[in-house]
Amino acid sequence: MTTTSMSTTPSxxxxxxxxxxxRDKTLNRESSxxxxxxxxxxxxxxxRTPLLERVKFLAIFSSNLDEFVMKRIGGIRRQIDAGVxxxxxxxxxxxxxxxxxxxxxxxxxxxxxxxxxHDVMPVLAEHRIxxxxxxxxxxxxxxxxxxxxxxxxxxxLTPLAVxxxxxFPFISNLSTSLGVMLRAPGTTETLxxxxxxxxxxxxxVRADNPGGALTPPRDGSLRIVSLTNVIMNNLDExxxxxxxxxxxxxxxxxxxDVERDEEDADDLxxxxxxxxxxxxxxxxxxxxxxxxxxxxxxxxxxxxxxxxPEDVYxxxxxxxxxxxxxxxxxxxxxxxxxxxxxxxxxxxADDDADIFSIIREGDVLIHNPYESFSxxxxxxxxxxxxxxxxxxxxxxxxxxxxxxxxxxxxxxxAESGKQVACLVEIRARFDEMANVQWAQMLEKAGVHVAYGVxxxxxxxxxxxxVRQENDAPGGIRCYVHIGTGNYNSKTAHVYTDMHFLTxxxxxTQDVVELFxxxxxxxxxxxxxxxxxxxxxxxxxxxxxxxxxxEFAKAGxxxxxxxxxxxxxxxxxxxxxxxxxxxxxxxxxxxxxFCTIRPGVPGLxxxxxxxxxxxxxxEHPRVFHFSAGKENPGEGDWFIGSADxxxxxxxxxxxAVAPIRDARTRERLAExxxxxxxxxxxxxxxxxxxxxxxxxxxxxxxxxxxxxLGTFEWLMREAxxxxxxx
Numbered sequence: 005m006t007t008t009s010m011s012t013t014p015s016x017x018x019x020x021x022x023x024x025x026x027r028d029k030t031l032n033r034e035s036s037x038x039x040x041x042x043x044x045x046x047x048x049x050x051x052r053t054p055l056l057e058r059v060k061f062l063a064i065f066s067s068n069l070d071e072f073v074m075k076r077i078g079g080i081r082r083q084i085d086a087g088v089x090x091x092x093x094x095x096x097x098x099x100x101x102x103x104x105x106x107x108x109x110x111x112x113x114x115x116x117x118x119x120x121x122h123d124v125m126p127v128l129a130e131h132r133i134x135x136x137x138x139x140x141x142x143x144x145x146x147x148x149x150x151x152x153x154x155x156x157x158x159x160x161l162t163p164l165a166v167x168x169x170x171x172f173p174f175i176s177n178l179s180t181s182l183g184v185m186l187r188a189p190g191t192t193e194t195l196x197x198x199x200x201x202x203x204x205x206x207x208x209v210r211a212d213n214p215g216g217a218l219t220p221p222r223d224g225s226l227r228i229v230s231l232t233n234v235i236m237n238n239l240d241e242x243x244x245x246x247x248x249x250x251x252x253x254x255x256x257x258x259x260x261d262v263e264r265d266e267e268d269a270d271d272l273x274x275x276x277x278x279x280x281x282x283x284x285x286x287x288x289x290x291x292x293x294x295x296x297x298x299x300x301x302x303x304x305x306x307x308x309x310x311x312x313p314e315d316v317y318x319x320x321x322x323x324x325x326x327x328x329x330x331x332x333x334x335x336x337x338x339x340x341x342x343x344x345x346x347x348x349x350x351x352x353a354d355d356d357a358d359i360f361s362i363i364r365e366g367d368v369l370i371h372n373p374y375e376s377f378s379x380x381x382x383x384x385x386x387x388x389x390x391x392x393x394x395x396x397x398x399x400x401x402x403x404x405x406x407x408x409x410x411x412x413x414x415x416x417x418a419e420s421g422k423q424v425a426c427l428v429e430i431r432a433r434f435d436e437m438a439n440v441q442w443a444q445m446l447e448k449a450g451v452h453v454a455y456g457v458x459x460x461x462x463x464x465x466x467x468x469x470v471r472q473e474n475d476a477p478g479g480i481r482c483y484v485h486i487g488t489g490n491y492n493s494k495t496a497h498v499y500t501d502m503h504f505l506t507x508x509x510x511x512t513q514d515v516v517e518l519f520x521x522x523x524x525x526x527x528x529x530x531x532x533x534x535x536x537x538x539x540x541x542x543x544x545x546x547x548x549x550x551x552x553x554e555f556a557k558a559g560x561x562x563x564x565x566x567x568x569x570x571x572x573x574x575x576x577x578x579x580x581x582x583x584x585x586x587x588x589x590x591x592x593x594x595x596x597f598c599t600i601r602p603g604v605p606g607l608x609x610x611x612x613x614x615x616x617x618x619x620x621x622e623h624p625r626v627f628h629f630s631a632g633k634e635n636p637g638e639g640d641w642f643i644g645s646a647d648x649x650x651x652x653x654x655x656x657x658x659a660v661a662p663i664r665d666a667r668t669r670e671r672l673a674e675x676x677x678x679x680x681x682x683x684x685x686x687x688x689x690x691x692x693x694x695x696x697x698x699x700x701x702x703x704x705x706x707x708x709x710x711x712l713g714t715f716e717w718l719m720r721e722a723x724x725x726x727x728x729x
Contacts, residue, residue, distance in 0.1 A: 018585040019606045021578040026095040029581065029601055031693040033093065033572055034076055034101055036597035038108045039695055041068045043617045043687055045112065046697065049119050055131065055339040057619075058124055060332035065116060066325035069109065070178060070257060073290045077105060078259030081289045081315075093574055093599065106314060113319040120321050120328070131339060132225040133331065136211070138237040141229065145211040149229070152214030153238050157205065161235070163242050166196040172308040173198050175288070177258040180232055180323045183301050185250040186243055194249065196304055199242065201232045207327035209234055220336050228331075232323055250298040253323045254305060257290035291316050292323065341619055346376040346497070347722045352383065359387045360471060360507075363483055368505040369668045371675070372489075373620060374722035377496035381503050382409050384485055388469040389413035389422075395480070396423035396470040398519045400462055401442065405494040411442055415449040423470075425452040427522045429462045454523040457657060460538065462522060464645045464659035465489060468515050482512035486661040488624040488643055495621075502624040502643050504661055508533075511661060518659060537646055537658035542575070545648075548629045548640065549579045555632045556587040563630035563639070565676050567593040568647040569623060571600055571613075576648050584610040593679050594689075595622045603691045615695060618685035619715040626672060627660065636677075637670035675718070677709075684713030 021029050047053050048061035083090070083098040091097055096104065125135050141149065163184075164173040175181060180201040187194050201207075210216050211227040218228065232253055239248055288309045293302060295318045306316065322328070337343070349370055351362055362368065370380040386409065388394045397417050404410060418424040428443040430436055447453045456462040465487035473481045489501030506512070514534035520526040521536075528539070535541040549564065556562035564583060571577075571592060577600045580590050590611040592598065602611040616622050627642040644660025646652040663669055679686070683704070687695040700711045709717040 017606045019581075021581040021607065024607075026091075026093060029604075029607065030094045030574060030577065031599045031601060032096060032101070032104065033597055033599055034072075034080075034105045035108055036599060036693055037072060037076070038105065038112065039693060040596045040615065040617070041065055041072065042112055042115075043615060043695065043697075044068060045115060045119065047617065049115075049123065051123075051127075054341055055124070055127055056332050056334065056336060057340050059128075059328050062116065062120055062124065063326050063328040063332060065112075066328070069112070070326070071260075073109070073257045074177070074260035076261075077102065077109075078286070078289045079261035080105070081259060081287060082261055085287070093572075102314065106317075110317060110319075113317060116325060117319050117321040120325070128331075129225070131336070132221045133334065134225045134227045135331075136227055136229055138229055138233045141211055141227070145227070149209060149211065149214045149234060150238065152209075153234060154241070156215055157202070157231070157235070158238075158241060160202045160205065161199055161242060164198045166198070166308075175256045175309070176200075177256065177260075177286075178324070179203065180253065180255045182232070182236060182239070183252040183254055183305050184239060184243070184248065185298070185301050185304075187247045187249055189245070189247055195246075196301075197243070199235060199239070201235060201323075205231055206330065207231050207322075207324065208330050218330060218334050220334060226334075230322055230327070250301050252293060252297045252301040252305070254297070255292040255323050256288050256309070257292070259286040259289050289315060293318055294320055294323075344373065344719055346373050346379075347725065348376045348379040350725060352376075352379055355379075359384055360391075360483060363505050363507050364481075367508070367663075367665045367668060369663070369665075369671065370503040370505075371624075371718070371722075372496045372501055372503070373498065374500070374718050377493065377503075378409075380505070381485060381487065381491070381496075382493065384469075384483075384505060385410055385413050385467060385491075388467075388471075388483075389417035389420075391471065393472045394422060394469055395472055396425075396468075398425040398427075398466075398468040398523075399491070400427045400429070400464055400466050400522070401439070401491055402429045402463055402465065403439075403490040403492055403495075404442065405492045407493070408442070408491070409493060410491045411446065414446060414451055418446075418450040423452075424450070425454065425519065425523055427454050427456060427462050427519075429456055452523070457522065459655075461656045463652065463656040464518070464536075465491065466515055466518065466659055467491075468512070468519055477509075481507055482509070482516060483507045484512050484515045486515070486644060486659060488626075488645060499621045499623040502626065504643060504663070506661075508664070515659075518657075522657065533662050535642065535644065535646075535658075535660040535662075537653050537656060541646060541658060541660060542653040545576065545627070545653075546579060549576070549583055551631075552588045552629055553583050553586045555630065556583070560632045561630045561634045562586070562588040562632075563628070563636065564588055564590045565593075565626075565628040565636070565680075566591075566648065567622075567624060567626040567676060567679070568595075569625070570594060570596040570647045570649055571598040572647075572649040573653060574599075574650075576653075580611060581607055584608045591676075591680060593622075593676065598689060601691050601693075602689055608691075613689035614680065614682075615687045615689065616679055616682060616685055616714050617687070618713060622714075625660070626676065628672070628676065636673035637666065639669070641669045641672050643672070678717050679714050681709040682714045682717075683710045685715065686713075 044061055044065045048058045080098050080102050166172050182199040184197045185194055208228045209231055236251055288311050388397050414424050414426055426446055428439050430439045443453050467485040469483040471481050485505050487503040489499055511533045514531045517528050521528055535544050552562045552564055571594045584590055592613045594613055595615055598613050602608050602613045625644055629640045631639045633639045641663040642660045646658035646660055652658055683698040683700045686698045689695050704710045
């Protein structure tokens with residue numbers, strides 16, 4: 005596997021990054037994230053993407069944007085309201101950042117609507133899936149829907165009037181509503197009422213079978229209309245005898261960046277629960293309306309929500325584009341990616357084999373969803389919960405699925421008399437209440453539950469199994485799992501992550517001491533092999549970068565390959581700038597936002613940033629340093645939970661493990677070579693923060709990673725790997 009060559013010569017007239025103005029060396033984090041989300045939108049715009057996958061990417065783009073608005077714009081808004089003038093890393097005030105991101109969000113929302121209405125909807129119609137307006141329905145279809153509406157929708161709706169006796173109603177986060185301006189016949193007084201689109205009912209209504217599931221059309225077309233559109237056209241039944249003057253669909257997003265003081269909290273659980281209540285009633289940071297929204301109605305709603313014009317975002321199309329997930333799930337396999345079934349790793353193919361014996365034979369690396377998460381990580385914890393030789397299990401839970409087998413296994417282990425400890429991170433944003441419920445369920449079963457270190461989120465993905473074995477020193481052997489992603493069976497099918505199983509006694513001892521740090525009062529700051537944030541990880545990464553600089557100065561191979569979800573640390577960026585200037589080859593594969601500027605003369609000619617976005621969500625964190633070796637497989641490799649961001653290195657508990665096995669290192673090297681060769685799902689970052697989508701060369705081998713792209717190439721590689729019968 006070859007990759008695009010890149011000059012690795014010392015920079016002419018190097019610039020000292022420490023002396024540069026912040027904006028010249030650091031890109032804005034918020035606009036960089038929006039650039040990432042635009043790459044998701046580009047997949048929906050790409051007619052090479054299967055049709056229903058295009059619809060799915062539109063929904064993902066919208067869902068991502070909702071989260072950005074709640075978290076990032078919400079945080080900026082909170083700073084502005086509090087009078088904060090502190091500048092961002094690229095030297096912008098909160099107001100300047102809000103102006104910057106608002107402009108980008110409006111542009112992207114316009115592209116979203118154009119893509120759906122002008123690119124995707126016509127192709128859906130060609131495949132007999134018609135998204136229509138209520139007025140486009142036939143008379144028979146309208147009668148069917150009206151009959152269904154009276155029985156199934158009308159009783160659910162609660163119109164709320166606003167007058168001296170009725171306050172303006174609370175508008176819940178991400179809800180879609182209709183604002184209605186009314187007047188009684190013979191009067192001049194106008195009245196306002198709000199009707200909420202019920203979230204418990206399907207958003208899309210079948211014209212031929214209202215209330216029925218969206219299924220592939222058999223005869224004719226599947227014609228669907230939005231529930232909001234149905235309600236809009238039947239409002240006269242909600243307000244009999246009243247004159248309907250104006251109607252305005254609108255959607256509200258609230259700030260999710262709620263401030264909380266954990267340092268003075270007597271009970272972290274109560275603090276989180278209180279923060280969730282605050283989030284529900286937090287400030288409105290976005291009001292979405294259509295371009296034709298009646299100005300009088302809009303002004304009234306803005307006034308009641310206490311927002312300004314800068315908080316209003318106009319766009320056409322469905323009020324909630326996340327509803328497109330419903331269309332994307334229509335069972336038409338010919339319009340989506342071919343299904344993928346994860347392969348059970350070769351060494352784990354025998355279900356009856358003792359997984360602990362397999363690990364003792366050598367470390368195991370799993371790469372999901374190419375390889376089976378259930379046949380590896382879930383199997384490891386399940387086996388530990390049932391094995392009578394296992395004395396203790398300790399695990400961190402950051403986010404898990406609703407039907408988590410891990411929680412069930414931990415409960416089983418505790419009920420059978422094993423020592424079970426679980427660190428549940430209840431500050432994982434948007435999963436707080438789910439994690440609180442898991443924690444309470446585990447505690448009731450006798451699991452020792454800890455909620456993390458005050459002031460730090462616990463983000464590491466670790467499981468420790470302590471097993472009684474007569475041939476081990478002291479009769480005890482430890483096994484560990486260290487991963488790059490969450491213990492989540494559902495996301496394991498759509499996120500790519502790497503998992504490492506080992507019984508290396510030095511590394512397992514490090515993990516034992518890490519859990520003591522998490523659940524007890526340990527102040528340990530030195531670990532033998534494990535890189536742990538916030539105590540040692542930053543220092544060790546800095547040392548490894550400096551070592552590569554020295555190799556480059558000595559004329560030896562010098563190379564840094566890093567794969568993360570995000571990059572946003574100025575100290576590491578300055579170090580990488582100096583590495584580039586010394587001639588070190590720096591290649592960053594960063595899916596999301598990246599604030600480093602690549603390719604700047606005199607600063608970063610030898611830094612290349614690539615983003616891979618496609619079928620699966622790229623999630624592993626992988627780190628490689630040449631160690632003076634020409635062959636990447638012979639250098640130093642690490643995998644773990646930490647992105648190269650200030651918060652991960654300073655404000656979170658993270659764990660990154662070294663990979664010593666030669667075959668595993670070569671496999672990691674090959675995986676990153678594939679990503680660096682990808683010209684199907686890859687974008688290269690420009691020095692101004694924009695991205696250029698790559699295309700294969702005309703003479704490229706059609707079976708190469710360059711043409712197939714990362715996902716297809718790795719699926720084929722996993723499928724072709726021999727399996728033990």
